[in-house]
Amino acid sequence: MSDLWNAIVKFFTSLRLTVVLLALGIVLVFVATIAQVRVGVWGVHQHFFHTFFARWEMGGVLVPVFPGGYFIGGLLLLNLIFSHIYRLKFAWKKLGIQLAHAGVILLLVGELFAGLLQEDFHMSLNEGETRSYAESFRDHELAIVDTTSPDHDEVVAIPEALLARARGGEIATAGKLPFHVVVKEYLPNAGLGMRDASAATPAPATAGLGQTIVAVPQSVKSEGNSPAALVELIGAGGPLGTWLVSAQISPDSPAPILRAAQSFDHDGRRWRIELRLRRDYQPFAVTLLKVTHDIYPGTTIPKNFSSRVRVRANDGREDREALIYMNNPLRYRGLTFYQFQMDAANHNSVLQVVRNPGWTLPYVSCALVALGLVIQFGLSLSRFVGRRQTAVSAQP
Amino acid sequence: MPPIRALFFFPAMLALGLAAGCREAKVTTYRAPKDTAPATPPAAASALPADHPPIAGTPAATSATMATTPVPTASGADLKWAAPANWQLAPAAAMRKATYTIAGEGGAKAELAITAFPGDVGGEAANLTRWRTQLGLPDAPAADIAKSVTRIEAGPLKIALADFANDKAAPPARLLGAIVPAGDSTWFFKLTGSPALLEKEKPAFIEFLKTLKAP
Numbered sequence: 001m002s003d004l005w006n007a008i009v010k011f012f013t014s015l016r017l018t019v020v021l022l023a024l025g026i027v028l029v030f031v032a033t034i035a036q037v038r039v040g041v042w043g044v045h046q047h048f049f050h051t052f053f054a055r056w057e058m059g060g061v062l063v064p065v066f067p068g069g070y071f072i073g074g075l076l077l078l079n080l081i082f083s084h085i086y087r088l089k090f091a092w093k094k095l096g097i098q099l100a101h102a103g104v105i106l107l108l109v110g111e112l113f114a115g116l117l118q119e120d121f122h123m124s125l126n127e128g129e130t131r132s133y134a135e136s137f138r139d140h141e142l143a144i145v146d147t148t149s150p151d152h153d154e155v156v157a158i159p160e161a162l163l164a165r166a167r168g169g170e171i172a173t174a175g176k177l178p179f180h181v182v183v184k185e186y187l188p189n190a191g192l193g194m195r196d197a198s199a200a201t202p203a204p205a206t207a208g209l210g211q212t213i214v215a216v217p218q219s220v221k222s223e224g225n226s227p228a229a230l231v232e233l234i235g236a237g238g239p240l241g242t243w244l245v246s247a248q249i250s251p252d253s254p255a256p257i258l259r260a261a262q263s264f265d266h267d268g269r270r271w272r273i274e275l276r277l278r279r280d281y282q283p284f285a286v287t288l289l290k291v292t293h294d295i296y297p298g299t300t301i302p303k304n305f306s307s308r309v310r311v312r313a314n315d316g317r318e319d320r321e322a323l324i325y326m327n328n329p330l331r332y333r334g335l336t337f338y339q340f341q342m343d344a345a346n347h348n349s350v351l352q353v354v355r356n357p358g359w360t361l362p363y364v365s366c367a368l369v370a371l372g373l374v375i376q377f378g379l380s381l382s383r384f385v386g387r388r389q390t391a392v393s394a395q396p
Numbered sequence: 397m398p399p400i401r402a403l404f405f406f407p408a409m410l411a412l413g414l415a416a417g418c419r420e421a422k423v424t425t426y427r428a429p430k431d432t433a434p435a436t437p438p439a440a441a442s443a444l445p446a447d448h449p450p451i452a453g454t455p456a457a458t459s460a461t462m463a464t465t466p467v468p469t470a471s472g473a474d475l476k477w478a479a480p481a482n483w484q485l486a487p488a489a490a491m492r493k494a495t496y497t498i499a500g501e502g503g504a505k506a507e508l509a510i511t512a513f514p515g516d517v518g519g520e521a522a523n524l525t526r527w528r529t530q531l532g533l534p535d536a537p538a539a540d541i542a543k544s545v546t547r548i549e550a551g552p553l554k555i556a557l558a559d560f561a562n563d564k565a566a567p568p569a570r571l572l573g574a575i576v577p578a579g580d581s582t583w584f585f586k587l588t589g590s591p592a593l594l595e596k597e598k599p600a601f602i603e604f605l606k607t608l609k610a611p
Contacts, residue, residue, distance in 0.1 A: 128566045132429055147535055153428050159421035176425050194514050209522075212515050251431075251529055255491060256509075256584060257517050260526035263535060270535060281428055 012082035021076045024067055028054060031066070042138070043222040050115050070115070077108045096376025103368030110361030118356040121280050122340060124252075125288035125307075127347035132285040132314075134335075134353040136278035138224050140247055142231065143279075144177060145272045147263070159278065163229050164188065178267055179235040184242060189225035190215040192248050192258065204230055208262035208273075210244025229275060233266075240266055245275035280353075284313040284333065289321065293344030305342045307349040324351065432532050474512070475553075475578055478607040480600045483508065498589070498597060506589025506597060517582045520545075520575055524558055527586070531562040531569045550608040553578060557605065559598070561591060570594045574605050 011017065032048040039047060039057075047062065048054045049069030055062035084101050088094060121134035142163055146154040156176050163171070167186045185204070195203055195214045203211045215228035228246035232239060241264065249258045263272045287310040294304040306325035311318060311332055322330045330337040336359065340352035479485070479496060486495040486507075496508040517523060521538045528534075528541065541558075548555040553576055561570040570591040576583040587594060587601055 129432060131432075147430075150534065151430070153430060155426055155428050157424045157426070159423075161421035162423065171423070173423055176423060209518055212518055256511055256526070256586075257513055259530060260518060260522050261529055261535070263525070272535075279428075281426060285429075 009082060009086055012078050013086050014079075017075070017079050018083075021072050021079065025072050025076075028066065028069065028072060040223045042224075046222070073108060073111065077105065077112070080105050080108065093379055096372045096374070096379060099372030099375060100369045101372070103365040103370075103372060106361055106365035106368060110358050110365060113358030113361060114356055117358065118354065119280070121353040121355075123286065123337070123351045123353050125286065125309075125349055125351070127288050127291060130285050130287040132283075133279040133281040134351075135276075136280070139278040140227050140275055141278045142181075142229065142245060143272075143274050143276055144181070144233075145274070146269055147272050148269045157279070160227055160275075163227075178269075179233045179240060182232040182234060183229055184232050185230040187215055187217050187228045189218045189220045190228035190246065191218050191226075192216070192228070192246055205242050205244040206239075207241030207264060208243045209249060209258070209260060210242070213244060213257070215244060215246055227275060231273065233273075235266060240264065243273050245273060247275050247277070249274065250276060280355075282333070282335070283315070284311055284318065286311055286337075286351075288349055291342055291344050291347055291349045293342055305339055305344075307339055307342070307351065309337075309351075430534070474611065475576070475583055476609040476611065477604060479604055483604075493583075498593065500590060500593035500596065504590035504593040506587060506593045508585060508587045508601075510583065510585055512578075512581050512583045514581055516577065517584075520556055523575055523584070524556075524573075527558060527571055527573050528560055531560050531571055532565045533560060533562050548574075548602065548605055550606045551610065553608050553610055555605050555608070557602065563591075572598060572601055574601075576605075576608065578610055 028048060031054070032044045035048065035056075036044045047056075051068040052071045052074075053064035054066040054068045056065045057063075080101065084098070084105065088098055088101060090098065119136075121136055123131055123134045125131060140160040142158040142160070144156045144158070156173065158171055158173070158181070163183050163186045166183045169183065171181045171183060173181055192213050193216055195212055203214070205211055210230070215230075226247040228244065228248075230242055231245055232242040234240065243262055245262070246258075248255075249260075249262065251259050251261070253259050261272050262274065263270060265271070289308040289310055292304065292306045292308075293302070295301060296303050304325060306323055308321060308323050309330065310321050311330070313319070322332075324330050324337055324339050326339055329339075334355060334357070336354045336356070338352040338354065339349070341350035342348070474493060483496040483498050486497050489495055491511060493510040493512055495510070498506040498508070500506065521541065524541050524545070525535070528536070544558050544560060546557045546559070548557055556575045558571070558573045558575075560573070562568065568591050570588070572587040572594055574583075574585040576585065585605065587597070
């Protein structure tokens with residue numbers, strides 16, 4: 001056991017391991033940068049960095065071909081931690097190196113935190129519009145909304161992953177709805193087309209837009225998909241109907257026919273059913289006051305994009321304005337709002353909303369590294385000056 | 397044996413693993429404020445301005461994918477009409493049979509979008525509800541919505557003309573919309589823009605609808 005542990009320690013404290021891992025890291029970053037052209041930024045994250053083995057598509061199948069980001073980063077982290085414990089014996093005169101080392105370890109842990117816990121959303125606002133939720137970039141949810149109250153909606157949100165899992169069966173809503181939800185069909189990516197009215201077979205949907213529109217399966221893409229599903233609702237007295245829900249049936253759709261809300265009445269209450277981007281509601285509301293898109297005079301080169309927003313907390317404890325522009329995000333209640341996209345002609349701005357509980361770690365680790373280096377160089381300098389003074393005073 | 401001090405990071409790793417595992421998909425319920433409808437056509441809202449560098453590592457193509465979804469428009473012979481002289485025919489746009497822009501006093505603008513789709517496109521009630529949603533008006537019973545509809549006839553064509561206004565929107569919004577079943581298709585004439593300008597143009601819009609002719 002002791003021999004085995006010694007071998008492990010020797011392996012993980014090896015400087016050679018550090019060099020090999022850094023070299024592998026350089027190759028990984030280079031290849032991923034090239035692959036970004038083909039699979040996009042999100043695809044690169046998934047296929048190269050947020051994985052133990054980098055995968056390359058061969059004949060439609062992703063094959064592991066190289067150590068991935070978690071593999072290289074994880075080993076590098078272990079390498080640093082083992083070196084920290086076994087190589088660097090604690091001594092005041094080595095405090096600087098210890099601190100700098102701890103800073104780099106924290107940086108790697110911070111990236112791991114971000115990879116595991118960070119969530120990205122976006123918030124699209126027209127001037128004058130107020131929203132209290134951000135939307136996921138790619139995850140969807142089936143929302144069954146009780147719209148009876150004139151003041152608010154009661155929402156039951158079912159993540160897309162559960163739709164995929166329940167395909168052909170019922171989703172356990174545990175008494176949250178007065179009817180059962182059965183997923184008759186789920187398509188991870190689908191286009192919509194008009195149904196052929198002269199078709200011999202009846203429409204699979206018996207209510208809503210699905211009577212005139214059909215979902216056509218499409219291949220799943222890494223840059224984002226538009227799912228669709230056939231959902232049957234069954235009340236105590238029998239089936240209420242089968243609806244075609246699709247991410248493309250939305251008030252934001254460019255096709256007018258797809259902007260209609262699919263509503264129905266049941267048991268004296270008004271309901272709406274929709275498949276939409278996953279929403280993340282906040283205890284505050286953001287209003288877009290003004291979008292600004294400046295260009296350099298006489299050119300079309302962009303100079304500045306900014307969004308002036310008003311943030312109002314539901315509890316009334318906060319009501320202030322903020323200007324969001326590139327490299328100047330708004331940080332509020334654990335969220336960071338970045339200027340993401342803009343369509344100044346239509347007075348529209350899209351903010352990227354990021355929740356990263358470990359967002360301070362890179363700053364803390366950089367400060368630790370800087371402090372460590374200052375202490376280390378300071379100690380060396382004082383030793384050097386001390387030796388020099390001794391040498392001068394020793395001269396005849 | 398491994399020294400005890402080497403084990404300090406394992407609880408941290410375990411905590412990270414558990415934190416990641418807690419994000420399992422589950423059904424959630426919550427109370428939310430009412431949705432507000434988009435005030436401008438959102439199709440263009442996803443695009444970066446020309447020459448804009450990419451800002452962050454997230455897919456921006458979602459809306460573009462939706463915009464390219466094939467939704468067939470009505471084929472076959474088109475309706476014919478005569479538009480007032482002050483209505484400016486705009487360049488052809490995807491999904492539309494025609495677009496007119498109307499300029500009013502003080503920079504006020506309105507736009508008439510003409511589209512046609514096969515079948516009844518969900519029926520009159522569903523489309524009226526859709527228009528109300530676009531204006532940010534709340535959901536209402538079909539009987540109440542029907543009260544906003546005027547019936548007009550242009551030869552054999554039966555036209556349902558709806559007039560919706562949302563004074564509480566910022567800026568206030570108004571929509572004059574006509575639904576015209578013609579043959580196997582349904583035609584939609586949607587006039588939106590400055591409420592004052594729409595009020596002024598409403599008689600001209602009704603006259604315009606009366607000039608509609610089936611092929």
